[in-house]
Amino acid sequence: MGRLCGFLISGYLMMRDFIRTLPGFWATIRWCLALSWRSSKLYTIIRIVSDIITPLLTILAAFVGKHMIDLLSGAPDAPAWLPQEQTAALLTLFTLLFSIAMVRVVSQKAVQYSQTMQTEMINGEIALNMMKRSLDADIEFFDNPTYYDRLQSASQDSMAVSHIVWSVLSCVSAAVSFIGAFAVLYSANPLYGLAMMVSAAPSSIAAAKYTKLLYILSLEQVNEHRQMYYAQHLASVKEYAQDMRLFGAGEWLRARYRGRWTQLFTKRRGMTRRRSVSTGLLACLPEVVVVFIGVDIAFGVLGGYNTVGDYALFTGLAGQLWMSISLFSSAALQIYDNRLKIENIKKLDDFTNRVADTGTLDLTRVESIAFEGVSFTYPAASVLALQDITFALHKKEKLVLVGLNGSGKSTLVKLLLRMYDPDVGMISVNGIDIREYKLAELRKNFSVYFQDMLNYNFTLRENFTIADDGQNDADAGAHRALLAAYCGDILAKASRGLDTSLTRLYDPEGIEISGGQHQKLALARTLYRQHTALILDEPSSNLDPLAEHEIFEALKTLTEGKLTLFTSHRLANVVLADRIIVLEHGRIVEDGTQAALLKNQHRYAELFQLQRDKYDV
Secondary structure (H helix, E strand, O other), X not given: OHHHHHHHHHHHHHHHHHHHOHHHHHHHHHHHHHHHHHHOHHHHHHHHHHHHHHHHHHHHHHHHHHHHHHHHHOOOOOOOOOOOOHHHHHHHHHHHHHHHHHHHHHHHHHHHHHHHHHHHHHHHHHHHHHHHHHHHOOHHHHHOHHHHHHHHHHHHHHOOHHHHHHHHHHHHHHXXXXXXXXXXXXXXXXXXXHHHHHHHHHHHHHHHHHHHHHHHHHHHOHHHHHHHHHHHHHHHOHHHHHHHHHHOOHHHHHHHHHHHHHHHHHHXXXXXXXXXXXXXXXXXXXXXXXXHHHHXXXXXXXXXXXXXXXXXXXXXXXXXXXXXXXXXXHHHHHHHHHHHHHHHHHHHHHOOOOOOOOOOEOOOOOOEEEEEEEEEOOOOOOOOOEEXXXXXXXXXXXXXXXXXXXXXXHHHHHHHOOOOOOOEEEEEEOOEEHHHEOHHHHHHOEEEEOOOOOOOOOEHHHHHHOOOOOOOOHHHHHHHHHHXXXXXXXXXXXXXXXXXXXXXXXXXXOEOOOHHHHHHHHHHHHHHOOOOEEEEEOOOOOOOHHHHHHHHHHHHHHOOOOEEEEEEOOHHXXXXXXXXXXXXXXXXEEEEOHHHHHHHOOHHHHHHHHHHXXXXX
16 A cells, blocks of 8 residues: 555656656647758658658558458448458458558658668767867866766767658657547547556556666766776776786776676666566556457447457457557656757756856967966866966067976966966956957967877878868978977888878878977977967977987977966076076966076076086086
């Protein structure tokens, strides 16, 4: 009794929640139908027409079957539209059944083709939208595990959008089937249709309850899933293959994966088992009603007021009514379930960009850069990364930022490029606040090499054009940049020239290059990009001494007459600079030429002496 009361209360709460969410439910249906229509009007029309025709054909086939059974069993009355001669009547009914079957086959094949094509079109559009969301997000979100959780769950859920489109269309088919079957059964006995509806409700309520609970559980497990897949990723990618073998970490990784998987699987198995038992038992109720309808009609046949054909028709339609209710509730649950997923995708909008692209000015050339009282703290950090930074850099001037790791050099560059905005103070280009410029206009004037910059598993040519696809002669520009960055050794390995793939991940004829070669290639891409200001963040951190010497000899020429900003903790690289700024704990502690700073005998002189002592013999 207690369980029954609990179930009834649960059903009441589910119905109350469903009614409350009806506006969102219908909004989801409209959104999905609009998406289907945008992706392909033709395929949407084919699917809707088929979903209306198919259940009507099924009901029509049931009526034809009834008359055929009556004809074969010798029932006295036949419909007026059938020929009076038995053979002709039988051939007419067979022709109708054959025609119905042919139309149904053609309709099903058209739907299969349309659904396959349109699913790919919808998934492609959704994937592009998810890529745009990720690419438009502020850099700060990629340091936020909550954002990664939301992004992964939204990426997974985005694949369900095409399912909800088909669920909406399945609801149309189920509704037509339900109306047709219910009308026929109601005409025979009003209790038949009502009994089927009442008996199907408990199973639908239970299914709705567990659908919601399972989805909530999946959201709770997103972080654990990410950790589990990370362990799988480590075992299967080249970057970590050497370490995994050196450390003998294979079993450790497998154990970590197995532990996470077992924990997650156990929770889902328990809930899935409870759903299967509950819905399975409750699904027996409509089957019992079908049996009672069959018994009632069977006694009618024995009593002479029903025909054998009536028995076949009404028991068949009772089963169809149950199936249509089941299909409708299942499709409605899919819509409800996927409505939650669509809401989860929309929650990415909770992460509002703080770097607003509201500028209106164009920028054709960087003539000067100025920081005025700039301070900045990374999101969720408690320590200032930069504090009261003030300096100016003018046309043709070369400035190097010097400091130990973590002193704020790279942070300063990120602020200049508006990867972040400062907490206080102003950064200006050509005397104008950089927030006044269009974001794309600001960034396109800079070519930047970051110390952690990566290359791409594309061809050599594409590794350049991804940075600047507007050059008239990309091949000539790429060759110039490769030679300027002393990448002749890379070109010598590239059997197909610029069409050679970087790494063999997708192409067996690709090339593998060393860490130093990767750095030189990234530097070549920086030089390839058209720019009016150049930023080089630790440009020689992975280079051997010869390559470092060659690169800096080349940079003397390549940076001539250009506004250039370097960062470095290796003081041998400051030879290109007209001026040096020393950063420490996010503050400027010195600013001047190398000769002046050495004469001051302050922090720069100390660092210079420490590094010079390594080479004293």
